[in-house]
Amino acid sequence: KQEVTQIPAALSVPEGENLVLNCSFTDSAIYNLQWFRQDPGKGLTSLLLIQSSQREQTSGRLNASLDKSSGRSTLYIAASQPGDSATYLCAVTAYSGAGSYQLTFGKGTKLSVIP
C-alpha cells in the first residue's frame, strides 16, 4: 500500500528566506506527483504536476523535483513571502486496477512565513 510522508509537519521561516519542503513515498511505481496548496478553510489548489518521466517542474518562485527511484520529491520556494503561508500537500498517482488511478496524499507541511 502506497504511503506518502511529508517532513516537517510544520515550518516557520522569516520573510525572504528560501526553503525546501520534503515528500517521500514508499512505492516508486507512480505516474505523477502533484504539489498542492491549501489555505485555512479552503480547498486545495494544484501548484505543480510532475510526470514520472520528468525530473522537475517550475512555476514562478516554485520548483518541484522528483527522484522516482528513491521515492522522493522536494518543493523549493524562493524568496518566501507572507502570502506563501499555507499548508502544502503532495500526492502521488498510481494505478489501482481496472483502469483506475488513485491519488495518495501526505498529511501536509504547514508553512508560516513571518514578516
Next chain:
Amino acid sequence: ETGVTQTPRHLVMGMTNKKSLKCEQHLGHNAMYWYKQSAKKPLELMFVYNFKEQTENNSVPSRFSPECPNSSHLFLHLHTLQPEDSALYLCASSQAQGAYNSPLHFGNGTRLTVT
C-alpha cells in the same frame, strides 16, 4: 473563485438528520471525486465517478450515499451520521479518471459537524 463550487460551506446536523452536500463543476471535466479531510489525517478518497458511472467506492459506510446525475453535478447524501464523521468534505474534478496526468481541481469544501 474555483471552477468547482460546493454548497453548503458549513453544515451542522444531528445524528438522526438527513442532509445532502452538492458539488458543481464548470470545467467540462468528466471525472468527479469526493474526499474526506479529517484533522491530522491525510485526505481520504471516498468515491469516484467517471462519465457519470461510479468507479470507486473506497469502503465507505452506507450512511454516505453518492449521486452523480450528470458530469457536472455530484451529490453526497448523508443519513444517521456519527460524530466521527465530522470533517471537511472536498469535491474535486479532473478531465477523466484515466487521464492520470490531468491535475485535480478542488472546491472549497463543506465543513460538516455532527452533533
